[in-house]
Amino acid sequence: MIGKGSLPVFIAGKLLKVVFTVWIVTTLIFFLIRLMPSNPIERYIQSLVVQYGMTYEESSARASALFAIDLEANLFSQYLDYLSGAIRLDFGTSFLSPGVPVTAIIAARLPWTLFTVGMGLLFAFALGIVLGALAAYRRDAWWEPVVSGTSSFLSAVPDFLIAIFLILLFGVFTWGGRGSIVPIFQLRGNYGPGVTPGWNWAFLRSVWGHGFVPILTYFFSQIGIWVLLMKGSTTSCLNSDYATIARARGLRPEKILRSYIGRNAMLPIATEFAMRLGFILGGSLIIEQLFVYQGLGLELLKATSNRDYPLMQAIFLVMTVAIVLSNLFAELLYGVLDPRIRQEGKGPHG
Amino acid sequence: MMSTVYGTDQENLLEIRNLSIRYRTRRGELRAVEDATLLVKPGESVAIIGESGSGKTTLISAIVRMLPLNARLATGTMRYRTAADSLVHLDTATEREMRPLRWKEIVMVFQASQSSFNPVSRIYTQFLDTARAHNPAARTSDVMDRSRKLLELVALDGEKVLHSFPHELSGGMKQRTLIALGLLLEPRLIILDEPTTALDLLTQKKILKILRSLRDQYRFGMVFVTHDLGIVSRLADRVVVMYAGSIVEDAPWEEFYQDPKHPYSQGLIRAVPKLTTAIEKLYSIPGTTPDLVEKIQGCPFAPRCPFRMEICTRENPPLLPVALGRSAACHLLKEDSSESTP
Numbered sequence: 001m002i003g004k005g006s007l008p009v010f011i012a013g014k015l016l017k018v019v020f021t022v023w024i025v026t027t028l029i030f031f032l033i034r035l036m037p038s039n040p041i042e043r044y045i046q047s048l049v050v051q052y053g054m055t056y057e058e059s060s061a062r063a064s065a066l067f068a069i070d071l072e073a074n075l076f077s078q079y080l081d082y083l084s085g086a087i088r089l090d091f092g093t094s095f096l097s098p099g100v101p102v103t104a105i106i107a108a109r110l111p112w113t114l115f116t117v118g119m120g121l122l123f124a125f126a127l128g129i130v131l132g133a134l135a136a137y138r139r140d141a142w143w144e145p146v147v148s149g150t151s152s153f154l155s156a157v158p159d160f161l162i163a164i165f166l167i168l169l170f171g172v173f174t175w176g177g178r179g180s181i182v183p184i185f186q187l188r189g190n191y192g193p194g195v196t197p198g199w200n201w202a203f204l205r206s207v208w209g210h211g212f213v214p215i216l217t218y219f220f221s222q223i224g225i226w227v228l229l230m231k232g233s234t235t236s237c238l239n240s241d242y243a244t245i246a247r248a249r250g251l252r253p254e255k256i257l258r259s260y261i262g263r264n265a266m267l268p269i270a271t272e273f274a275m276r277l278g279f280i281l282g283g284s285l286i287i288e289q290l291f292v293y294q295g296l297g298l299e300l301l302k303a304t305s306n307r308d309y310p311l312m313q314a315i316f317l318v319m320t321v322a323i324v325l326s327n328l329f330a331e332l333l334y335g336v337l338d339p340r341i342r343q344e345g346k347g348p349h350g
Numbered sequence: 351m352m353s354t355v356y357g358t359d360q361e362n363l364l365e366i367r368n369l370s371i372r373y374r375t376r377r378g379e380l381r382a383v384e385d386a387t388l389l390v391k392p393g394e395s396v397a398i399i400g401e402s403g404s405g406k407t408t409l410i411s412a413i414v415r416m417l418p419l420n421a422r423l424a425t426g427t428m429r430y431r432t433a434a435d436s437l438v439h440l441d442t443a444t445e446r447e448m449r450p451l452r453w454k455e456i457v458m459v460f461q462a463s464q465s466s467f468n469p470v471s472r473i474y475t476q477f478l479d480t481a482r483a484h485n486p487a488a489r490t491s492d493v494m495d496r497s498r499k500l501l502e503l504v505a506l507d508g509e510k511v512l513h514s515f516p517h518e519l520s521g522g523m524k525q526r527t528l529i530a531l532g533l534l535l536e537p538r539l540i541i542l543d544e545p546t547t548a549l550d551l552l553t554q555k556k557i558l559k560i561l562r563s564l565r566d567q568y569r570f571g572m573v574f575v576t577h578d579l580g581i582v583s584r585l586a587d588r589v590v591v592m593y594a595g596s597i598v599e600d601a602p603w604e605e606f607y608q609d610p611k612h613p614y615s616q617g618l619i620r621a622v623p624k625l626t627t628a629i630e631k632l633y634s635i636p637g638t639t640p641d642l643v644e645k646i647q648g649c650p651f652a653p654r655c656p657f658r659m660e661i662c663t664r665e666n667p668p669l670l671p672v673a674l675g676r677s678a679a680c681h682l683l684k685e686d687s688s689e690s691t692p
C-alpha cells in the first residue's frame with residue numbers, strides 16, 4: 001500500500017498531471033479551431049445569403065450588428081481572455097444564440113448523451129464479460145465459435161453501419177404488412193412532440209422509445225470488443241499455474257472460477273472499462289446525427305459548422321476532461337484491484 | 351525368479367499397471383506414455399529420470415488426473431490405497447471423485463510453480479481455501495496456527511509469509527511456501543515435477559534439505575521428477591528411467607548407480623561424471639529420441655543403442671525382472687539375465 005505520508009503527495013501529483021494535460025489540450029483546441037478555414041461571421045453571412053436570399057451587404061450588416069465579437073483582435077489576447085474565463089469556469093456565451101451561456105447549453109445536452117451512450121456501454125459491458133467468460137470456460141461448446149465469430153464481426157463493423165442497419169430493421173422494413181417495429185418518427189429526436197419534460201410517465205416512456213434504438217446501436221458497437229477482451233483475459237487465467245494448482249488442491253470449480261480466475265480476468269477489463277467511460281461523450285457524434293438525437297455530439301457538430309468558437313471550446317473541454325479523468329480513475333482502480341501495482345515503488349517487503 | 355515385476359509383500363500405496371496415455375495432436379495420436387508400470391509403497395520415494403519429452407510429466411499428472419484436455423488414458427489401471435484403507439481406482443474416477451483425494455491424499459506440485467499462488471490474494475487465504483475445500487468447518491485460527499507452524503518448518507517467517515502477497519516472495523520462498531501448503535492436510539503421497547529447476551543452487555540445496563527432513567518426519571510417499579542425479583541420490587529410494595514414453599529401468603538407487611542394466615541407463619550414468627551435473631547438459635548418447643506420433647517398431651532405443659541386435663528392431667522388449675527388486679526392458683537382459691551387464 002502507498003505509505004500514509006505519501007498518499008496526499010501521490011494524489012496531488014496525479015491531479016497536477018490532470019490539470020496540465022487539460023491545459024495543453026484546451027490550448028491546442030483553442031488555436032486549432034481558429035486555424036480552421038472560415039469563421040463564425042462568414043458562416044452566418046453565408047447562411048443568410050443561402051437561406052433567405054439576402055444580398056451579401058445586407059447580410060454583413062446584420063451579422064456585425066449581431067455578433068459582439070472582435071475576430072480581428074490579437075489572437076494571443078483572445079487566448080488570455082479565454083483562459084482567465086475558463087479558470088473561473090466562465091466559458092462565455094454562444095455566438096449563435098447570443099446571451100446563452102455555453103454551460104447552459106452543455107447542461108441541457110449532456111444528460112441525453114450520458115443516458116444513451118452510458119446505457120449502451122453498461123449493457124454491452126455486463127453481457128460482454130459474461131459471454132466472454134463463458135466462451136473461454138466452455139471453449140469446446142458448439143456455441144462458442146458462434147459467440148466469438150459474431151463478436152469479432154461486430155467489433156469490426158463501424159458503428160454508423162450498425163445504426164443504419166437498425167434504422168432499417170426497426171423503422172423502415174414492414175414486417176408482414178404490419179408496419180415497422182418502431183414508428184419512424186421515434187427514430188428522430190429525444191422524445192415525442194406531445195409530452196412535457198419532467199417526471200411523468202408519458203415523458204419517460206417517450207424518452208425510452210426514442211432512446212431505445214440509439215442505445216441498441218451503442219450496445220452492438222461495443223459488445224463485440226468486451227466479449228473478445230474478456231474471453232482473452234479469462235483464457236489466459238484459465239491456463240495459469242494458479243488455476244491449475246487450485247484444482248490440484250481440490251477446490252471446487254465454482255470457487256476457482258470466482259476467486260481465482262474471475263478476479264484476475266477482471267483486472268485488465270475493469271481498467272479498460274474505466275478508460276472507455278471517458279470516450280462516452282466523444283463517441284456519439286455520428287450516431288446522434290443519424291438519429292437527430294439532441295445530445296452533446298450533435299451540438300458539437302452544429303457548433304462546428306457554425307464555427308461557434310466558445311461552444312466548440314467548451315464541448316471539447318468537457319470531452320477532454322472526461323477522458324483524462326477516466327484515465328486517472330482507471331489507474332487508481334488498477335491500483336486498488338491489483339496488489340502488485342498497489343505496492344509499486346515500495347521495497348520488496350512491507 | 352519372481353512372477354511379478356516386484357515383490358508385493360507390503361501393500362502398495364500406488365499401483366500403476368500397463369498405463370498408456372495418448373495425446374490427440376494434429377498429426378495423429380502421440381504416445382506419450384506406453385505400457386508403464388510403477389508401484390509405490392507407503393513412505394517410499396521414487397525418482398523418475400529421463401530426457402525431456404520422455405513422458406515424465408504426463409505420467410505423474412495422470413496420477414491426480416490432471417492431464418491436458420487432449421490427453422486420454424488408453425490402457426492400464428491406477429489404484430491408490432487411501433488412509434482409510436480403501437482402494438480407489440484413479441483411472442476411472444470422475445472429477446467429483448478425484449476432488450476429495452487431491453491435496454488431502456495426493457499432493458501434486460507442478461513444475462515452474464513460480465506462479466502457483468493467486469496473485470491478487472494473500473498467502474493465508476490460499477491456505478484457508480485449501481483447508482475449507484476439504485473441511486468446510488475448519489476453524490480459521492486452527493488453520494492459521496498449523497500453516498504458521500508448517501511455514502516455520504520450511505524455514506520461513508510464518509506470520510510474515512501468511513500476510514504477504516505472492517509477488518512479495520522470492521522464487522525459493524514461493525517454492526517452500528508451496529511445500530508447506532502441500533503438508534497442510536497431511537497427504538500420504540507427494541508428487542513433485544522438477545521441484546528445484548529454475549532455482550539457484552543455494553536455494554536448491556535448502557529445498558532438498560527441507561524435503562528430506564520433512565519426509566523423515568512425516569513419512570509420506572514421494573514421486574518426483576528431476577534432472578539432477580545429486581537430488582536422486584539424496585532423496586530417492588528407487589529410480590525409474592523413462593525413454594520415449596516407456597519405463598526402461600526400475601531399480602533401487604544404490605544398485606542402479608553402481609550397475610545400471612539398460613544401455614540407456616548406462617549412457618546416462620556414464621555421461622554424468624559427478625552427481626551434481628544435470629543429465630540434460632551431459633547427455634552424450636548419439637542420435638535423437640523417436641517421433642512419438644509414429645508407431646515405433648521394436649525397441650524405441652534401438653536406433654541409438656550400441657548393443658543393438660536383430661531382434662531389437664522387430665520386438666519391443668517388455669519390462670521384466672533382471673535381479674531381486676530390479677527390472678529393465680532390454681532384449682540383452684532377457685536373453686541372459688544371469689550376467690550383470692550386457
Ligand SMILES: Nc1ncnc2c1ncn2[C@@H]1O[C@H](COP(=O)(O)OP(=O)(O)O)[C@@H](O)[C@H]1O
Nearest residue numbers: 373375380382401402403404405406407408418
Ligand atoms: N498437451 C499436449 N499435447 C500434445 N502433446 C503433448 C502435450 N503435452 C506433452 N506432449 C508431448 O508428450 C510427450 C511427453 O511430454 P512430457 O510428459 O511433458 O515429457 P517430460 O515431462 O518427460 O519432458 C512429449 O513428446 C510432448 O511433446
Ligand SMILES: [Mg+2]
Nearest residue numbers: 406407461543
Ligand atoms: Mg516435464
